[in-house]
Amino acid sequence: MSKVAHYLQEHVVGEVMTGADARRYFATDASIFTLTPAIIVYPRSENDVRKTARFTWQLAERGRVIAITARGSGTDQSGAALGGGILVVFPAHMHRILEFDGKSGDVTVEPGINYGKLQQTLNTHSRFLPPYPASLEYSTIGGAVANNAGGERSTKYGSTREYVKRLRVVLANGEVIETSRLNRRELNKKLGLNSMEGEVYRQLDALIDENHDIVQQSVLPVTKNAAGYALADVKRKDGSFDLTPLLVGSQGTLGLVTEVTLETVTHNPVTTLIAAFIDDIKSAQAVITELKALPHPPAAIEMVDGHLLDFVQVHNPTLLKGIIEPPFQKLALFIEFDNANDRVQKRMAKRTLKVLEHANATYKIESDTDQKEQLWKVREAAAAILAHQESGAKPLPIIEDGVVPLERFEEFLEGVYSLFNLYHLPVSVWGHAGNANLHVQPLLDLGQVGDRQKMFKLLEEYYALVMRLGGSTTGEHGDGRLRAPFLEQLYGPEVYSLFKQVKQIFDPYGTLNPGVKIGVTLDDIKPLMRQEYNLAHLYDHMPHN
Numbered sequence: 001m002s003k004v005a006h007y008l009q010e011h012v013v014g015e016v017m018t019g020a021d022a023r024r025y026f027a028t029d030a031s032i033f034t035l036t037p038a039i040i041v042y043p044r045s046e047n048d049v050r051k052t053a054r055f056t057w058q059l060a061e062r063g064r065v066i067a068i069t070a071r072g073s074g075t076d077q078s079g080a081a082l083g084g085g086i087l088v089v090f091p092a093h094m095h096r097i098l099e100f101d102g103k104s105g106d107v108t109v110e111p112g113i114n115y116g117k118l119q120q121t122l123n124t125h126s127r128f129l130p131p132y133p134a135s136l137e138y139s140t141i142g143g144a145v146a147n148n149a150g151g152e153r154s155t156k157y158g159s160t161r162e163y164v165k166r167l168r169v170v171l172a173n174g175e176v177i178e179t180s181r182l183n184r185r186e187l188n189k190k191l192g193l194n195s196m197e198g199e200v201y202r203q204l205d206a207l208i209d210e211n212h213d214i215v216q217q218s219v220l221p222v223t224k225n226a227a228g229y230a231l232a233d234v235k236r237k238d239g240s241f242d243l244t245p246l247l248v249g250s251q252g253t254l255g256l257v258t259e260v261t262l263e264t265v266t267h268n269p270v271t272t273l274i275a276a277f278i279d280d281i282k283s284a285q286a287v288i289t290e291l292k293a294l295p296h297p298p299a300a301i302e303m304v305d306g307h308l309l310d311f312v313q314v315h316n317p318t319l320l321k322g323i324i325e326p327p328f329q330k331l332a333l334f335i336e337f338d339n340a341n342d343r344v345q346k347r348m349a350k351r352t353l354k355v356l357e358h359a360n361a362t363y364k365i366e367s368d369t370d371q372k373e374q375l376w377k378v379r380e381a382a383a384a385i386l387a388h389q390e391s392g393a394k395p396l397p398i399i400e401d402g403v404v405p406l407e408r409f410e411e412f413l414e415g416v417y418s419l420f421n422l423y424h425l426p427v428s429v430w431g432h433a434g435n436a437n438l439h440v441q442p443l444l445d446l447g448q449v450g451d452r453q454k455m456f457k458l459l460e461e462y463y464a465l466v467m468r469l470g471g472s473t474t475g476e477h478g479d480g481r482l483r484a485p486f487l488e489q490l491y492g493p494e495v496y497s498l499f500k501q502v503k504q505i506f507d508p509y510g511t512l513n514p515g516v517k518i519g520v521t522l523d524d525i526k527p528l529m530r531q532e533y534n535l536a537h538l539y540d541h542m543p544h545n
């Protein structure tokens with residue numbers, strides 16, 4: 001065991017591991033990359049996290065930089081849950097609900113809590129956290145906060161950032177701060193602090209004031225975004241200031257989260273679900289646009305395409321049996337209303353049927369729980385794609401999360417089809433139609449040189465397509481290592497320069513999750529690619545989509 005590991009073992013209460021098995025286990029997440037950590041720490045409390053960060057800071061002051069990477073359940077598809085230094089693994093011990101306020105619905109948790117378990121608990125109080133990812137059963141709140149996760153309800157309810165009210169965060173030097181929205185007087189107090197916290201507030205406040213126009217340019221015209229740093233909502237017109245939106249989505253590159261307070265929403269399990277089948281993508285775009293303009297828009301507008309259904313029909317026909325029959329239309333939309341007022345819900349569903357009839361769509365409408373579950377199974381059939389394998393080729397998460405302005409939905413989908421056609425790859429698309437945030441995973445073999453070359457061509461052309469359409473490279477999965485090389489191209493040099501300065505303010509020695517988001521090139525990530533892709537960390541669970 002190294003001296004660093006020894007020191008940590010002596011000073012933290014949680015376990016410290018350096019064994020080959022543990023290091024191998026944590027050398028992958030759900031991305032195409034691999035990076036073996038040197039040391040694994042399972043913090044028992046915030047104090048352990050604080051001590052670990054403090055120690056790496058002291059080493060960095062003496063010129064020895066050891067990376068410190070936070071880890072939830074490792075379902076990250078961008079390679080952001082990997083690190084070559086110290087991996088701080090939260091789910092083992094820091095997984096408690098600390099407080100639930102029955103009146104406001106606010107809940108305070110430790111970051112390692114399983115998202116699905118928290119959701120179940122909230123449901124028993126008739127509350128829920130709306131931006132839950134499809135991976136909720138096997139991922140943590142800390143990971144969702146760090147990635148600004150979203151999901152099927154984000155079309156109505158938005159992404160994680162909108163629900164995080166307060167954070168406790170360990171800074172790079174081990175200092176612990178609490179973030180929330182501050183008024184001018186409270187901000188002034190922070191600006192006067194003689195500590196790293198004070199330094200962060202002073203430098204960030206000046207950066208935002210001096211670059212007002214560039215900060216505004218950092219807002220992309222999409223309905224959800226997990227790329228870059230969310231600088232625009234830190235300082236508001238009224239002078240209030242909050243580090244929380246910036247830390248959400250920062251993928252552990254600005255600090256380690258040790259406590260999260262989240263706003264929750266009333267949960268109504270009584271919903272109306274409409275499955276609609278449309279053979280024209282332009283009409284589908286018009287339908288989605290009209291539904292989003294309803295006075296009470298749907299809680300979900302999800303989709304799978306006809307290619308996906310064809311694929312399932314060939315490889316797993318029982319999944320669709322008795323629910324829908326071939327030939328399949330180009331798109332299947334899943335539109336769900338969850339309004340608390342039953343009359344409103346019914347009225348909105350009725351209006352939706354009119355919109356669908358006008359678009360020549362066929363549909364099924366259900367409010368019975370079992371029948372709804374059957375229909376949702378069609379959307380969930382996307383999991384069959386993820387589990388598929390053809391000799392060494394597997395569906396790879398490399399271009400899986402683009403998002404564009406809704407009015408470019410059709411161009412986006414057609415563009416994806418053309419790209420896959422060009423490279424003679426089978427294509428299936430699914431995702432969050434209400435956000436024009438589409439998921440697609442090409443079937444490639446990481447062990448084959450030819451496929452790796454194809455992969456990089458696809459990467460460049462797909463992200464160029466997304467940017468040409470005014471979109472973002474990632475709606476909910478984050479930049480990580482995978483998309484970091486495209487960040488400057490996405491935002492332009494001025495905004496990117498601000499991002500670099502933000503990183504420098506929070507992390508002057510580069511100890512916090514280096515190689516993620518900022519300062520990464522394609523040449524940096526090529527050597528990190530795995531030879532064989534698998535989702536080993538998810539084997540305890542059904543792989544959702």
Ligand SMILES: Cc1cc2nc3c(=O)[nH]c(=O)nc-3n(C[C@H](O)[C@H](O)[C@H](O)COP(=O)(O)OP(=O)(O)OC[C@H]3O[C@@H](n4cnc5c(N)ncnc54)[C@H](O)[C@@H]3O)c2cc1C
Binds near residue numbers: 030071111143
């Ligand atoms: C099959 C599949 C489906 C998915 N579906 C969705 C989806 O619908 N929507 C979606 O948004 N995502 C989805 N994802 C991506 C991923 O599951 C989510 O982003 C999830 O929220 C990550 O949580 P995790 O616990 O696995 O985090 P990890 O993978 O462990 O970490 C993710 C990031 O969070 C950071 N992090 C973790 N804990 C902390 C902490 N305490 N402090 C600071 N940083 C921290 C890590 O450093 C890393 O950068 C999917 C992934 C898979 C494999």
